[in-house]
Amino acid sequence: MTAITRRNMLAGTAAAGAWALTGQPAWSEPQWKKYAGTKLEVILAKGPRGDNLQKNIKEFTALTGIEVESEQIPEQQQRQKVVIELSSGKPSFDVVHLSYHVQKRQFEKAGWLTDVTDFMKDPNLTAPDLVPGDFSAAGLTYASNDKARMFSLPWSVDYFILYYNKELLAKKGVEVPKTLDEMVVAAQKLTDPKDGTFGFVGRGLRNANMTLWTNFFLNYGGEFLDAKGNIQTDGPEAIEATKLYQKLLTTCAPPGVAGFNWMESMASFTQGRSAMWIDGVGWAPPLEDPNASRVVGKVGYTVVPAGPKGQYSATYGDGVGIPAACKNKEAAWLLCQWMVSKAQGARLVQAGGGVPFRNSVLGDAEIQSGVKMPKEWLQSAIDSGKISKLGLPVIIPVAEFRDLVGAALTATLSGADPATELKKAHEQFRPILERSEKA
Amino acid sequence: MSTIVEQVSGAASEAAAPERALRPPSYWPFVVPALVTVLAVIIFPWLFTIWMSFQEWKVGSPTAFVGLSNYLRLPADPRFVESVGHTLSYTALSVLLPLVLGTLAAVVFHARFPGRGLLRALFIMPMMATPVAIALVWTMMFHPQLGILNYLLSLVGLPPQLWVFHPGTVIPSLVLVETWQWTPLVMLIVLGGIASLPTEPYESAQIDGASTWQMFRYITLPLIMPFLFIAAMIRAIDAIKSFDIIFAITQGGPGSASETINLYLYSVAFVYYDLGYASAIAVVFFALIVALTALLLVLRRRAQWNALGTDT
Numbered sequence: 001m002t003a004i005t006r007r008n009m010l011a012g013t014a015a016a017g018a019w020a021l022t023g024q025p026a027w028s029e030p031q032w033k034k035y036a037g038t039k040l041e042v043i044l045a046k047g048p049r050g051d052n053l054q055k056n057i058k059e060f061t062a063l064t065g066i067e068v069e070s071e072q073i074p075e076q077q078q079r080q081k082v083v084i085e086l087s088s089g090k091p092s093f094d095v096v097h098l099s100y101h102v103q104k105r106q107f108e109k110a111g112w113l114t115d116v117t118d119f120m121k122d123p124n125l126t127a128p129d130l131v132p133g134d135f136s137a138a139g140l141t142y143a144s145n146d147k148a149r150m151f152s153l154p155w156s157v158d159y160f161i162l163y164y165n166k167e168l169l170a171k172k173g174v175e176v177p178k179t180l181d182e183m184v185v186a187a188q189k190l191t192d193p194k195d196g197t198f199g200f201v202g203r204g205l206r207n208a209n210m211t212l213w214t215n216f217f218l219n220y221g222g223e224f225l226d227a228k229g230n231i232q233t234d235g236p237e238a239i240e241a242t243k244l245y246q247k248l249l250t251t252c253a254p255p256g257v258a259g260f261n262w263m264e265s266m267a268s269f270t271q272g273r274s275a276m277w278i279d280g281v282g283w284a285p286p287l288e289d290p291n292a293s294r295v296v297g298k299v300g301y302t303v304v305p306a307g308p309k310g311q312y313s314a315t316y317g318d319g320v321g322i323p324a325a326c327k328n329k330e331a332a333w334l335l336c337q338w339m340v341s342k343a344q345g346a347r348l349v350q351a352g353g354g355v356p357f358r359n360s361v362l363g364d365a366e367i368q369s370g371v372k373m374p375k376e377w378l379q380s381a382i383d384s385g386k387i388s389k390l391g392l393p394v395i396i397p398v399a400e401f402r403d404l405v406g407a408a409l410t411a412t413l414s415g416a417d418p419a420t421e422l423k424k425a426h427e428q429f430r431p432i433l434e435r436s437e438k439a
Numbered sequence: 440m441s442t443i444v445e446q447v448s449g450a451a452s453e454a455a456a457p458e459r460a461l462r463p464p465s466y467w468p469f470v471v472p473a474l475v476t477v478l479a480v481i482i483f484p485w486l487f488t489i490w491m492s493f494q495e496w497k498v499g500s501p502t503a504f505v506g507l508s509n510y511l512r513l514p515a516d517p518r519f520v521e522s523v524g525h526t527l528s529y530t531a532l533s534v535l536l537p538l539v540l541g542t543l544a545a546v547v548f549h550a551r552f553p554g555r556g557l558l559r560a561l562f563i564m565p566m567m568a569t570p571v572a573i574a575l576v577w578t579m580m581f582h583p584q585l586g587i588l589n590y591l592l593s594l595v596g597l598p599p600q601l602w603v604f605h606p607g608t609v610i611p612s613l614v615l616v617e618t619w620q621w622t623p624l625v626m627l628i629v630l631g632g633i634a635s636l637p638t639e640p641y642e643s644a645q646i647d648g649a650s651t652w653q654m655f656r657y658i659t660l661p662l663i664m665p666f667l668f669i670a671a672m673i674r675a676i677d678a679i680k681s682f683d684i685i686f687a688i689t690q691g692g693p694g695s696a697s698e699t700i701n702l703y704l705y706s707v708a709f710v711y712y713d714l715g716y717a718s719a720i721a722v723v724f725f726a727l728i729v730a731l732t733a734l735l736l737v738l739r740r741r742a743q744w745n746a747l748g749t750d751t
Contacts, residue, residue, distance in 0.1 A: 087498045110499035256583035256604025258693040399710045410694040
């Protein structure tokens with residue numbers, strides 16, 4: 001197994017940077033009209049990114065003369081449909097929206113995507129501003145293999161951030177926590193079960209809870225895999241992270257949190273019943289929507305507090321790729337490129353629907369000034385980008401990992417011992433990981 | 440003239456006779472479309488599933504024959520073993536509660552009272568709703584902080600509950616939804632049964648001075664037993680394969696406290712893409728459903744024999 005190690009990632013980033021320096025003629029524009037008349041099919045996971053594409057796709061057709069049919073399917077079903085069609089060898093789509101944190105390794109190992117490295121170097125096909133170096137390090141790691149070849153374009157990133165209720169914090173005289181320890185103390189102060197308010201809320205539901213827990217794990221210095229690809233999420237860092245998770249969710253969180261996914265957590269937060277919430281950066285629009293939220297204008301946004309071994313924001317992300325079996329690869333490339341373009345990225349971030357992986361979008365002052373969400377929100381996204389780290393191990397059985405270790409975490413919320421539960425879960429998971437890498 | 444006709448027709452019948460003997464009148468061509476359909480959509484998938492259950496088959500990797508090893512994994516897989524227990528307890532409760540409540544409702548709606556038609560119509564409405572939509576509404580109602588159920592409990596002075604958010608109460612809470620939705624079906628079946636009962640036994644019981652309870656216990660209940668068996672069988676098959684409500688409300692959680700075989704099967708097949716193992720689970724699950732149905736049929740047969748025995 002070729003895991004994403006820090007060294008690989010640095011090598012990839014360095015290569016990309018060097019490549020950007022070698023430069024292509026800056027004046028050249030790709031031959032947008034060359035594939036006019038082609039028809040493309042796109043399969044998307046339902047969400048603001050898909051909406052953003054469907055709303056503006058006419059611009060792409062006007063630019064290129066390429067007709068695009070797109071389909072949005074709820075995320076879980078989309079993942080299944082895509083995998084089944086790709087494994088059949090004859091997918092019905094030319095461009096596919098993939099979840100890196102779940103599918104990267106699976107797609108890579110099966111060889112389902114087209115290598116787009118050469119497309120990117122071709123000035124006839126690629127706009128000069130689209131260079132690998134413009135993507136954040138996490139995006140580039142997701143999109144490239146261990147030989148620095150790119151198989152997709154990073155589209156939208158999901159950093160985990162800390163949402164907090166300014167009013168509740170002020171009422172109890174609590175400062176915004178800078179470290180995880182401070183957060184626990186703050187959460188305990190803010191918890192008042194008689195009043196129905198709690199200091200912290202977050203995902204407790206099996207599988208979903210892993211995305212929260214890894215923020216703690218990374219900040220306790222955890223690494224998912226060692227150099228040989230062995231999973232390490234039952235080591236001392238994991239046990240400490242789980243103890244923190246257990247403490248927060250059993251003493252400072254609303255009752256029933258063991259069954260909470262983001263939706264229930266958000267409900268508690270938007271109703272002003274929970275003071276702090278760690279989750280994906282994309283939830284600002286509902287929190288600031290007066291029809292759905294009672295905390296409009298009272299929400300603070302900041303990065304995940306630091307742990308004893310560093311400060312990281314667990315990062316997840318989506319990309320777009322071209323199936324290896326696609327017959328219109330060049331036309332599909334033009335579409336992928338347009339999907340991650342500056343114009344489309346600006347629209348996405350300005351509406352608060354997502355954060356593009358491209359630094360040139362997030363760093364653009366003009367784009368920043370058009371963002372409809374609070375400035376703090378944008379700042380938390382930019383700051384998280386600087387401390388971002390992949391939030392899940394890059395392995396094939398990600399779903400099994402999330403289910404098994406996630407169930408262990410949920411069990412600790414009923415009082416089970418973290419070390420014992422993690423050990424038990426990994427006894428089940430290790431053979432699965434070995435089997436998947438052998439196959 | 441007539442002789443000619445006779446001769447001709449005689450010749451014709453002679454000519455036809457040997458042919459009919461060769462090809463007996465058969466209607467099998469008419470069966471072919473149905474047969475092909477059944478083979479294609481039922482028999483073939485089944486045989487294919489059984490074949491797949493002997494393979495190691497991960498989507499994206501080549502397949503390999505592994506014999507019975509997928510089946511041997513089952514008893515050692517704690518998630519599978521747990522899911523069997525969850526399925527059985529969920530099914531038992533989801534059959535029993537609607538059966539009891541549905542029978543009571545049928546007795547109530549059999550009585551004549553003003554507005555009966557309207558109330559009957561209202562009562563069967565949950566049955567017509569889409570399970571996933573219902574599930575989403577119930578999820579919000581179950582919310583321990585914001586849900587209306589805990590508010591209602593607080594009105595009568597009861598402490599708030601965790602409903603589907605606690606491993607200990609998740610299955611009864613899910614059964615509550617299932618009961619709410621499917622009690623009307625049992626009511627309809629049993630109501631049909633009660634309506635078809637003769638009135639004479641009741642009249643003679645009344646003359647003998649039987650109480651309402653005695654009439655229900657010794658006349659109505661034995662006579663509607665066949666209908667109850669039908670209702671139980673339909674409910675059992677529905678409940679054991681229930682997926683939508685559980686998936687939409689808890690996804691098998693908290694932890695894996697409400698993961699039934701069906702949900703686990705779904706995860707293995709379409710989230711882990713382990714098709715060989717999933718097929719083995721499907722085969723075992725099928726066997727379980729067949730066994731349950733057979734058990735109910737045997738019970739029904741025995742009840743009929745018992746009934747015959749008491750008659751003579």
